[in-house]
Amino acid sequence: MGTSTAVERTTGGGIGQRLAEICGERFARPAGMADGVAGAPAAWVAAPGTAEAVGAVLRAAADRALSVVPRGAGTKLDWGAPPSRVDIVLDTGRLAGVWHHSGEDMVAEVGAGTPLRAVQAALARTGMRLPIDAPSAEATVGGVVAADETGPMRHRHGSPGDRLFGVSYVDATGVLHHAGGWAAGETAGHDLARLLCGSNGALGVLVSATLRVQPVPASRIWVTRQVRSPLEMYNLVRLIHGSWLSPAAIEIDLPREGPTGSRGSHPAGSALVAGSLAVLLEGGQADVGGRVARLVELLEGDSRVHTAAPSWWGRYPFTADDVALRIDVPSADLHAAVYALRDAAGTPIPVRGSAGLGVVYAALPGYLAPEQIASILSVVRRVLLARNGRCVVLSAPPRIRREIDFWGQLPTLPLLRRVKERFDPDHRLAPGRYTGGI
Structure with a gap:
C-alpha cells in the first residue's frame, strides 16, 4: 500500500x-x-x-x-x-480462450492469458495440437511467446516465434495493432510479430497470438540411453544427426559427471554414469516402429524403449534458489561448453536440454558469492565466444541479481536500442527488462 x-x-x-x-x-x-x-x-x-x-x-x-x-x-x-x-x-x-480455430488453415487464435495446457486440451478434442511444450507447467500463451520459451520439441518444430502466424498487441500509447496473419504486408507483419518474441513485454502488450497447429501424431516413442560423459553424449548425438531418423527431440540430462560428481576419482573399470540421453520419435505407428528399431541398433549400449517420457523430460534443472543459465552453442561444441562450465565452477553443475540443437539449461549454486558467479560466467562466455555461442542468466537469487551481467557481450545492442526506441520511446513498458537491460 x-x-x-x-x-x-x-x-x-x-x-x-x-x-x-x-x-x-x-x-x-x-x-x-x-x-x-x-x-x-x-x-x-x-x-x-x-x-x-x-x-x-x-x-x-x-x-x-x-x-x-x-x-x-x-x-x-x-x-x-x-x-x-x-x-x-x-x-x-x-484475455483467455481459443478465440478462433481454423482446421482448413491449420491455425488457432488464442488469447494471451490462456494457459498453454488449456489450449492443448481444447485442440486435442479436434485431433490437433500446438507443437510447443514449454517447461513452465502453468505458463500462458502470452508468457511463452513473450519469453520465447521452448521445450524439447523445439528440435523439430522450432520456437514459439517459428509457430507464429500473427499477433494482436497494444503499444505503449494504447493503440491496438495486428501483425502477420492475413493482413496486408504479410512478410513485414510476420517480422514485426517475431520482434515481440523474447521481448518480455518491453515492446508491447500481447492480446492474442495466432499460431500454426498440426494433427496429433498417431505414435510417440522415447528411446533412452545412459551416457558416461559429455563427450559420449556428443558422439551419440552426431550419430543421430547423420542417421536420417527425423527425431522430434533429442534431450540430454547431465545431473553429474559420475557417482561422486568429479572426474578422475573412480576405480579403474568402474561404470560411471553421467546422465541420460532421450530421443523422441513421432509419426505413424509402422513408420515410428521401424525408426525405433534402427535407433536402438544405432545407440547400442543400454538403450530402452518407452511409451512415456522420462521423469526429467521437459523440466528445468534449476530451482528458485539457483542461478539459472541458458547456453546456446552449436551442438558440435556443446560438450566443450559443459566441460568449461563445470571446470569454471569447480563443482558438479546440472545441465539439461536440447542436445540436438545445443540449447541447454544449467544451474549454478545460489549460495556462491556474486563475484564467484561473475567469474564463472566470464570464463564460460570466453569459451562460448570462440565457438559462436553465448550464455545468459535467466534468473538469480535477489542478493546476486543486481551484481552480475545477465547477457554478456551483445553485438546487436545498438540494434536492440533502436527497436526499443521505435516501440517504446518513453521506456514505459517493462523498463530494463528488454535484452541488454534496455
Missing part, C-alpha cells in the same frame, strides 16, 4: 480509481508483495478483460508517465533483469 500511495502523490492521484473504471472494481487493486517483478516492488495490479481495456490502461499510464509490466501466470516473472520501476502490473489472465 505504501508504494501505491507514493505513486498517487507523484502523479496527482486518481490512477487507482481510473484502473477500477477501466477494468472493474474487482480487477484493479493495490499490489502486494507477491506482485513484485524480479525483486522490484509493484504499485498497482490491473486485469483488463478486453483488448480495448488493455489500450485504456496503457493510455491511462501514458497520461501519468507510469510504467507497465505485463504478466501472464507469473511463471517467468523472475526471469531477466529487474525492471527499473513497476507502477502497474497488467495481468492478462482475463
Whole structure:
C-alpha cells in the first residue's frame, strides 16, 4: 500500500480509481508483495478483460508517465533483469480462450492469458495440437511467446516465434495493432510479430497470438540411453544427426559427471554414469516402429524403449534458489561448453536440454558469492565466444541479481536500442527488462 500511495502523490492521484473504471472494481487493486517483478516492488495490479481495456490502461499510464509490466501466470516473472520501476502490473489472465480455430488453415487464435495446457486440451478434442511444450507447467500463451520459451520439441518444430502466424498487441500509447496473419504486408507483419518474441513485454502488450497447429501424431516413442560423459553424449548425438531418423527431440540430462560428481576419482573399470540421453520419435505407428528399431541398433549400449517420457523430460534443472543459465552453442561444441562450465565452477553443475540443437539449461549454486558467479560466467562466455555461442542468466537469487551481467557481450545492442526506441520511446513498458537491460 505504501508504494501505491507514493505513486498517487507523484502523479496527482486518481490512477487507482481510473484502473477500477477501466477494468472493474474487482480487477484493479493495490499490489502486494507477491506482485513484485524480479525483486522490484509493484504499485498497482490491473486485469483488463478486453483488448480495448488493455489500450485504456496503457493510455491511462501514458497520461501519468507510469510504467507497465505485463504478466501472464507469473511463471517467468523472475526471469531477466529487474525492471527499473513497476507502477502497474497488467495481468492478462482475463484475455483467455481459443478465440478462433481454423482446421482448413491449420491455425488457432488464442488469447494471451490462456494457459498453454488449456489450449492443448481444447485442440486435442479436434485431433490437433500446438507443437510447443514449454517447461513452465502453468505458463500462458502470452508468457511463452513473450519469453520465447521452448521445450524439447523445439528440435523439430522450432520456437514459439517459428509457430507464429500473427499477433494482436497494444503499444505503449494504447493503440491496438495486428501483425502477420492475413493482413496486408504479410512478410513485414510476420517480422514485426517475431520482434515481440523474447521481448518480455518491453515492446508491447500481447492480446492474442495466432499460431500454426498440426494433427496429433498417431505414435510417440522415447528411446533412452545412459551416457558416461559429455563427450559420449556428443558422439551419440552426431550419430543421430547423420542417421536420417527425423527425431522430434533429442534431450540430454547431465545431473553429474559420475557417482561422486568429479572426474578422475573412480576405480579403474568402474561404470560411471553421467546422465541420460532421450530421443523422441513421432509419426505413424509402422513408420515410428521401424525408426525405433534402427535407433536402438544405432545407440547400442543400454538403450530402452518407452511409451512415456522420462521423469526429467521437459523440466528445468534449476530451482528458485539457483542461478539459472541458458547456453546456446552449436551442438558440435556443446560438450566443450559443459566441460568449461563445470571446470569454471569447480563443482558438479546440472545441465539439461536440447542436445540436438545445443540449447541447454544449467544451474549454478545460489549460495556462491556474486563475484564467484561473475567469474564463472566470464570464463564460460570466453569459451562460448570462440565457438559462436553465448550464455545468459535467466534468473538469480535477489542478493546476486543486481551484481552480475545477465547477457554478456551483445553485438546487436545498438540494434536492440533502436527497436526499443521505435516501440517504446518513453521506456514505459517493462523498463530494463528488454535484452541488454534496455
